Amino acid sequence: MNMLNVPEYVRTLGLQAKQASVQMARADAATKNKALRALARKLRAVGGPLAEANAQDLARAEGAGLSAPMIDRLKLTPKVIETVALGCEQLAAMPDVIGEVIGMKQQPSGIRVGQMRVPIGVFGMIYESRPNVTIEAASLAIKSGNAAILRGGSEAIESNKALAQLVSESLAEAGLPVDAVQLVQTTDREAVGQLIAMPEFVDVIIPRGGKGLIERISRDAKVPVIKHLDGNCHVYVDDTAELDMALKIVDNAKTQKYSPCNAAEGLLVAASIAETFLPEIGAIFAAKGVEMRCDPAAARILREGLHAPASSVVDAVESDWSEEYLAAVISVKVVEGVDEAIAHINRYSSHHTDAIVTRDHMNAQRFLREVDSASVMVNASTRFADGFEFGLGAEIGISTDKFHARGPVGIEGLTSLKYVVLGQGETRS
Amino acid sequence: MNMLNVPEYVRTLGLQAKQASVQMARADAATKNKALRALARKLRAVGGPLAEANAQDLARAEGAGLSAPMIDRLKLTPKVIETVALGCEQLAAMPDVIGEVIGMKQQPSGIRVGQMRVPIGVFGMIYESRPNVTIEAASLAIKSGNAAILRGGSEAIESNKALAQLVSESLAEAGLPVDAVQLVQTTDREAVGQLIAMPEFVDVIIPRGGKGLIERISRDAKVPVIKHLDGNCHVYVDDTAELDMALKIVDNAKTQKYSPCNAAEGLLVAASIAETFLPEIGAIFAAKGVEMRCDPAAARILREGLHAPASSVVDAVESDWSEEYLAAVISVKVVEGVDEAIAHINRYSSHHTDAIVTRDHMNAQRFLREVDSASVMVNASTRFADGFEFGLGAEIGISTDKFHARGPVGIEGLTSLKYVVLGQGETRS
Numbered sequence: 001m002n003m004l005n006v007p008e009y010v011r012t013l014g015l016q017a018k019q020a021s022v023q024m025a026r027a028d029a030a031t032k033n034k035a036l037r038a039l040a041r042k043l044r045a046v047g048g049p050l051a052e053a054n055a056q057d058l059a060r061a062e063g064a065g066l067s068a069p070m071i072d073r074l075k076l077t078p079k080v081i082e083t084v085a086l087g088c089e090q091l092a093a094m095p096d097v098i099g100e101v102i103g104m105k106q107q108p109s110g111i112r113v114g115q116m117r118v119p120i121g122v123f124g125m126i127y128e129s130r131p132n133v134t135i136e137a138a139s140l141a142i143k144s145g146n147a148a149i150l151r152g153g154s155e156a157i158e159s160n161k162a163l164a165q166l167v168s169e170s171l172a173e174a175g176l177p178v179d180a181v182q183l184v185q186t187t188d189r190e191a192v193g194q195l196i197a198m199p200e201f202v203d204v205i206i207p208r209g210g211k212g213l214i215e216r217i218s219r220d221a222k223v224p225v226i227k228h229l230d231g232n233c234h235v236y237v238d239d240t241a242e243l244d245m246a247l248k249i250v251d252n253a254k255t256q257k258y259s260p261c262n263a264a265e266g267l268l269v270a271a272s273i274a275e276t277f278l279p280e281i282g283a284i285f286a287a288k289g290v291e292m293r294c295d296p297a298a299a300r301i302l303r304e305g306l307h308a309p310a311s312s313v314v315d316a317v318e319s320d321w322s323e324e325y326l327a328a329v330i331s332v333k334v335v336e337g338v339d340e341a342i343a344h345i346n347r348y349s350s351h352h353t354d355a356i357v358t359r360d361h362m363n364a365q366r367f368l369r370e371v372d373s374a375s376v377m378v379n380a381s382t383r384f385a386d387g388f389e390f391g392l393g394a395e396i397g398i399s400t401d402k403f404h405a406r407g408p409v410g411i412e413g414l415t416s417l418k419y420v421v422l423g424q425g426e427t428r429s
Numbered sequence: 430m431n432m433l434n435v436p437e438y439v440r441t442l443g444l445q446a447k448q449a450s451v452q453m454a455r456a457d458a459a460t461k462n463k464a465l466r467a468l469a470r471k472l473r474a475v476g477g478p479l480a481e482a483n484a485q486d487l488a489r490a491e492g493a494g495l496s497a498p499m500i501d502r503l504k505l506t507p508k509v510i511e512t513v514a515l516g517c518e519q520l521a522a523m524p525d526v527i528g529e530v531i532g533m534k535q536q537p538s539g540i541r542v543g544q545m546r547v548p549i550g551v552f553g554m555i556y557e558s559r560p561n562v563t564i565e566a567a568s569l570a571i572k573s574g575n576a577a578i579l580r581g582g583s584e585a586i587e588s589n590k591a592l593a594q595l596v597s598e599s600l601a602e603a604g605l606p607v608d609a610v611q612l613v614q615t616t617d618r619e620a621v622g623q624l625i626a627m628p629e630f631v632d633v634i635i636p637r638g639g640k641g642l643i644e645r646i647s648r649d650a651k652v653p654v655i656k657h658l659d660g661n662c663h664v665y666v667d668d669t670a671e672l673d674m675a676l677k678i679v680d681n682a683k684t685q686k687y688s689p690c691n692a693a694e695g696l697l698v699a700a701s702i703a704e705t706f707l708p709e710i711g712a713i714f715a716a717k718g719v720e721m722r723c724d725p726a727a728a729r730i731l732r733e734g735l736h737a738p739a740s741s742v743v744d745a746v747e748s749d750w751s752e753e754y755l756a757a758v759i760s761v762k763v764v765e766g767v768d769e770a771i772a773h774i775n776r777y778s779s780h781h782t783d784a785i786v787t788r789d790h791m792n793a794q795r796f797l798r799e800v801d802s803a804s805v806m807v808n809a810s811t812r813f814a815d816g817f818e819f820g821l822g823a824e825i826g827i828s829t830d831k832f833h834a835r836g837p838v839g840i841e842g843l844t845s846l847k848y849v850v851l852g853q854g855e856t857r858s
Contacts, residue, residue, distance in 0.1 A: 380852025
């Protein structure tokens with residue numbers, strides 16, 4: 001591809017996607033589900049060619065000295081392949097929301113007015129390393145009746161090409177346009193710049209990756225971006241929290257896995273129970289090697305009450321309240337009560353997911369209403385903020401924006417509602 | 430205000446709006462409705478001071494040689510004031526959607542997941558001439574629990590200031606923060622540039638005005654824009670249309686009023702009924718002085734069958750198919766049938782509002798599903814595309830975008846849905 005004119009190539013993908021999107025919007029549920037089931041079958045059957053492509057990527061990654069976690073994310077193990085194949089089948093089994101009409105009501109003029117759910121059109125997806133995202137994005141595009149242009153990481157290019165080939169075959173087998181899902185076949189970075197600047201072909205961009213990548217794309221994009229910046233999530237343990245429940249939830253939210261965006265990065269504890277609760281959670285954290293960055297009140301209680309290495313309790317600095325550690329670190333602060341907790345969260349959280357543990361109905365309601373985050377929870381672990389756990393069937397990303405889609409984004413986030421008016425000859429007077 | 434630092438001034442408005450938005454989001458329905466009813470009362474009672482402010486604007490406009498329609502739009506007649514006062518009362522009487530929780534369902538893990546409707550936060554509104562928009566925007570902000578920064582046209586500045594004063598008094602009377610609705614008090618153009626570039630304070634910009642203004646704002650804004658570009662709306666008369674109904678609808682869609690964005694600018698007629706239908710609608714249009722810009726087939730039929738001035742039938746050029754005339758002009762084309770009609774509309778329409786007149790169920794369904802416009806209609810006049818006619822209670826604008834809000838935008842378009850999770854101590858495994 002030495003002589004490739006990248007902007008022109010990406011514009012061609014855009015035009016083809018736009019054209020394919022018309023047929024995709026029109027496709028019935030049975031046809032789309034046929035393509036999804038074909039894709040699941042092909043994923044399970046492909047064997048050699050996909051393994052070979054993946055091995056090429058892995059060899060190149062090792063040669064380039066990529067980190068072990070990066071290489072791990074590149075691997076298409078049989079388990080990963082089975083998971084994405086299953087995901088396609090689950091999507092095929094879900095009801096089709098395209099074409100549903102909601103809220104149809106008769107108006108005083110006699111016309112009936114409702115809203116019909118239709119695909120957005122074309123989405124561009126920009127992601128890094130994990131090649132299974134290619135299948136997740138492709139299957140969501142098919143189910144939602146959209147066309148998609150996929151731009152994966154250069155380190156996974158061979159795997160992505162092999163997977164995209166299976167997607168094309170599945171679309172063709174079901175009689176859908178193969179251009180409905182296209183992979184950008186060049187790793188040239190110019191392709192991203194072009195992809196995000198074609199409002200005539202692409203309706204929305206969904207980036208998945210580091211904060212830097214997403215900020216860059218949001219800044220330069222000429223189309224809307226469904227963006228997920230960071231996940232600085234909190235658990236607030238209220239005065240009336242049941243201690244056992246609070247311990248279980250805080251422990252799970254922080255330590256079940258450190259890397260996900262819905263893991264807790266901040267712990268707030270009501271002053272009235274801090275003396276009881278903090279030493280107990282502190283012992284659990286210390287045993288697991290979790291460093292606690294504490295405000296003075298929490299530090300005092302933990303240092304006095306905790307039989308654990310002194311090194312696990314550290315004095316917090318201002319920047320700790322805003323940080324997404326994605327590691328065995330948590331910020332800890334004692335607050336007066338629910339008011340101060342809500343104020344702290346609305347100031348420092350990234351508006352991703354925040355939880356309260358409480359028995360108090362009034363405080364629970366205030367927290368739900370006033371915390372300005374995409375997901376707000378009572379008595380549940382922040383780790384539940386996820387498309388599958390929320391019952392969306394699948395997830396193309398998590399939005400920390402308020403506009404259009406907020407929180408985990410599934411099929412509905414890839415649709416829009418148009419007004420439908422049914423009349424019997426009414427005119428406006 | 431000679432020494433005013435405009436960017437700093439607008440940033441102060443932004444900060445104040447952001448702070449007020451927290452209290453607005455928390456306000457209960459009764460308090461917001463109290464403010465709306467107070468506003469209605471004050472509008473009816475103010476008399477002199479408002480009339481004087483409006484007279485100042487009118488005198489300046491006349492001195493500056495503004496056109497008669499422009500001056501007309503500036504006028505705050507008793508009728509205009511009564512209409513906006515009534516609008517406030519109607520909003521007060523509507524149910525409050527803030528805080529409603531929809532779709533709460535139990536998930537396999539045991540958590541219950543639903544979505545709560547909450548205000549967007551702060552919206553900036555940029556508009557021209559008509560000062561009554563100040564009250565419409567203010568009342569929608571109050572009802573939807575948002576804060577708003579309003580930037581009206583410089584020609585209406587005195588009227589807008591007088592109206593904004595009434596809004597402030599009404600907010601104060603109800604115990605709501607007066608900064609919930611702020612008018613930009615300077616006519617300096619720099620204020621617009623600053624208002625659209627403060628993502629830390631303003632969540633969305635809603636421009637109302639000419640296409641040039643809206644394109645400029647969309648290009649330069651650093652926050653989402655609910656934009657309404659143009660309204661190139663169509664009526665397609667299908668093979669099986671009832672002639673009387675088709676005549677009534679096409680006539681109403683074009684001639685009931687020429688200036689609204691939902692007036693029809695294009696007429697498509699199925700070939701099988703063109704010979705019957707076109708001369709009849711042509712006679713109506715010719716009698717009302719509507720110029721018809723026709724493709725060759727329509728021109729031939731009209732020239733042969735129409736007993737009207739030859740000057741009313743003109744040969745269309747390519748640009749006619751895309752044009753929003755907002756005048757006594759309509760483009761006319763004979764098409765094979767519903768396929769060609771849909772293709773023509775999806776190519777040339779501005780995705781605002783398009784209607785089919787038909788008795789054929791299949792064609793009606795295809796039109797509704799496949800025409801990619803914000804409002805699609807069967808057997809009704811395009812003039813119905815309006816927040817009041819659609820039962821939204823009020824309208825802050827009409828969106829020709831697919832993202833977030835589409836079509837007439839009412840209270841719901843000024844809200845977002847956050848996920849609410851209710852647990853009993855569930856953790857993720």
